[in-house]
Every structure is written in C-alpha cells, then in structure tokens.
Amino acid sequence: MSKCGLFVGITTLDLIYLAPYFPHPNEKLRAIDSTISAGGPATNASVTFSVLGNQARLLSVLGKHPITNLIRTDLENYQIEHRDLQPSWANSPPTSSIIVTQNHADRAVISLNATRCQAEINQIPDDALSHVDLVLIDGHQMAVGSAIAQQAHAKNIPIIIDGGSWKEGWESILPVTQYAICSANFYPPNCNTQTEVFQYLKETGIPYIAITQGEKPILYQTPETQGEIAVPQITAKDTLGAGDIFHGAFCHYILQQEFTAALSNAAKIAAESCTHFGTRNWIN
Template sequence: MVKSGLFIGMVTLDLVYLTAKLPGNNEKIAASDYTVSAGGPATNAAVTFAHLGNQVTLLSVVGIHPITQLIRSDVESGGVKIADLAPGNTQPPPVSSIIVTQATGERAVVSLNSSKIQVSREQLPSDILSGVEIVMIDGHQMGVSCAIAQLAKANNIPVVIDGGSWKPGFETVLPFVDYAVCSANFYPPGCNSQEAVFAYLQKIGIPHIAITQGEKPIQYLSLGLAGQLPVAQISAVDTLGAGDIFHGAFCHYILRHNFIEALRAATKIASHSCQFFGTRHWMRSADNGL
C-alpha cells in the first residue's frame, strides 16, 4: 500500500569521487569514478522512501540559482516532490565535495551546513500536512521542523528524527518525536555515553529510540525494552549516505511493521546500498536489497 511522507531538512549538491587514497598536502590524485547527485540527510532519505513505493514531499530551501537545476532534476527523477521554503532564493545551494576510498568504502566530506539558509515557521505552506502519514526531520531547518512536529503530534502523525549529530534547537523538537533514530555521534548536552543518550531521550518521553553504530549492532530501547540488532557484515564499496538511506527505509517499514522489524528491514537496505558507489546505484540492482 502506498504511503505518504514529509521529509524536512537540507538539500545539497554532492560531487563524489572514488579514489585509491586520500590526497596528501599539495598532492593531486586522479579519481577512478565520480558521480553527481542531490544530497543531504532528508533528501537521500526521501529518495529512498519514494523508491520503496511511496509518495513523498521534500520540504527544504532550494531556490533558483542555476546549480539547483541539477538538484531538482535528480530529486524529481527519483519520484520526490519538492516544497521550496524559499523559491526566490538566488544564492547557490550548499555543495559537498566527497572522496570515497576505494579499498574501504570510507568517505571524507567537505560541506556547508544549512545555518545560512534558515527560514521561519511563517513561511510554511498552510496545507503542508495534508494526506501525510509520517514526518521525518533531519535537524537542518529547526524552526520549521518544530512547528511541523507540534502539528503532526496534534494530528497523530508519527514523527521520526535523523539524529546524525546534535544541533541547537533539537530540544524544541524532541518532545513531539515518536521515533528517535540516532547515530553514535548524537550527543545531547551533558551526554557523553550511549547510556546517557538513552536516558536523556527517554526522560523527554520518546517511546522508541535506536542508536546505529556503523557495522556494529544497533542498540535500541522500545517502550522500556532494551536490546540490540546485528548488522550484516559486508565488503563495503561506499558508505556515503548509508545512514540517510537507513532512515528513508525505516520510515517506509515503520508504517507497516513494529519498531524492531522496521529497524531490521532498514538495516538490510542500508547494508545493501553500501555495496554500490554513490547513493543511487543500489536502486538499480536486481534485488534492491529487499
């Protein structure tokens, strides 16, 4: 059954290079492959959610700079509708330069965040939640995200956060969150361990919490029940965007399964994606990781 999602956050243009190693100081190296695509946590998650058979709107700042045509083409070809928070913005979008090391699949990223392109909740479309069945927030448009999270909570629409890292203002969103799916780098103020993170989020009242750790098991706390889920051990080609893909897949599965099963299924998709270069090529494989 087709579901409808709203994904809120950042859009970037990603220039990704595959190399044998990272360059040293004053060193120029040749890439063996490259790809150009739209990026950002909410963007990659939205494309994944659409790829799995759903309708999705990406709420972000895109604008009308010439570079944004590349972004729009990639996102819309993936079945994602863009709701632009600043349609008249003439500034260039954030551009990420990414080097993926061929032997390990690890990536190095130079990027800008969305701190210079924040918009206010007054710029929200009045009907933005019409027909929406799940909301995902990546933390890069905090004012808008807080307003939508409040509205979603009032309308019994589940809210998921991508807690890649702590961002100022997250504390205003968290009281309205149903599913906090965080990375091992997500540390709220005063937290310096996973135990502290779980305690912080549980105290706020979030019923379902998970912390991903790359190839290590996912730690979770669901309605007070703690546990862990193993992650398939693979030979990674590229880990870029794996967390974003995980979140998009999680949003797909949580509308159909319980928390643990949704985590397990999303892990399978994300692991599969790491066996391909770039954030889109896995979608063209025969099994799509399903």
C-alpha cells in the same frame, strides 16, 4: 496503497569521487569514478522512501541558482514532491565534495550546511502536512522542523528524528517525537555515554529509541524492552549516505511492521547501499 511521508531538512548538491587514496597537499589526483546527485539527510531519506513504493514530500530550501537545476532533475527522477521554503533564494545551494577511497571505503567530506539559508516559519506551505502519514526531521531547518513537529503532533502524525548529531533546537522537537533514530555521534547536553543518551531521550517522553553504530549492532529501547539488533556484515565500497538511506527505509517499514522488525529491515537496505559507489547506484 502507498503512504505519504514528509521529509524536512537540508538539500545539497553532492559531488562524489572514487579515488585510490586521499590526495596529499598540493597533489592533483585522478579519480577512478565520480557521480553527482542531490544529497542531505532528509533528501536521501526521501529518495529511499520513494523508491520503496511510497509518496515522498520534501521540504527544504533550493532557490533559483542555476545549479539547483541539477538537484531538481535528480529529485524529479525519483518522483520527489519538493516544496521550496525559499523559492527566491539566489545564492548557490549547499554543496558537498566527497572523496571515497577505493580499497577501504573511507571518506572525506567538505561541505556547507544550511546555516546560510535558514527558513522562517511563515515560509512553510499551508498544505505541507496534507495527507501525510509520517514526518521525518533531520534538524538542518530547525525552526521549520519544530513548527512542523508541533503541527504533526496536533494531527497525531508520528514524528521521526534523524539524530545524526546534537543541534540546538532539538529540545523543542524531542517531546513530541515517537521515534528517535540516532547515530553513535548523537550526544545531548551533559551526555557522554550511550546509556546517558538513552536515559535523556527516554526522559523527554520518546517511546522508541535506536542508536546505529555502523557495522556494529543497533541498540534499541522501547517502553517494554531493550536490546540490540545485528546488522548485515558486508564488504563496503562506500558508506556515504548509509544513515540517510537507513532512515528512509525505516520510514517505509515502520508503517507496516513493529519497531525492531523495521530497524532490522532498514539495516538490510542500508547495508546493500554500502556495496555500491554513490548514494543512488544501489537502487538499480
């Protein structure tokens, strides 16, 4: 029986170009390939969760700008149940332009985040948590994420945070979080080392913590143990969205397996995604 996950955060339109190199100032550079898809941490995670056989519900702002039709089509293609926090939002959605270099899989990203379209708590649908088995929060809709976290905690629904970077407001969500899956760029206040990050998160009461480090081993800590997990070594074509895909896969596996096994299997999915251009081609 499939599970239902609620993913709370940002939805963007991603314009992704594969290029021989990054353009120089004033240079017009011809792309080798390109792709357009919905993006954002919670959004890419929801797609991964869905294609692994689950029901994904996404809570984010889209609005009614014509560009959102491209995003909606992509979400519908992967059977994402989207709940719009601001259906009447008339401005264009956050858009990211990404260049990926062909030989080195380096990337350059310019984007607008969700600061211009922050939703309020009263815009949360009443049935957002209906039949939900877990919640993932990416921190880009912090007020909504915090409210959802408190509601989920009251219902004993496990909460996972995508700690890509520290954002003001995480401190209201961390105390009710079961799984903190963070990047190597996640540094809470007064933390300068990964040891300090682990200690900070542990002191907030989070029982299961992991820090991903790209191609380097995943560091983890549980109430019983700590250690590291090797990740598959691959020749990367594109690392865009790999962390998001990792989080979506982790959400799938943690409903079936213990913590370290879920981390290991999520790393395999994320590694596979890096051998393909764009954030969707790995699926096919």
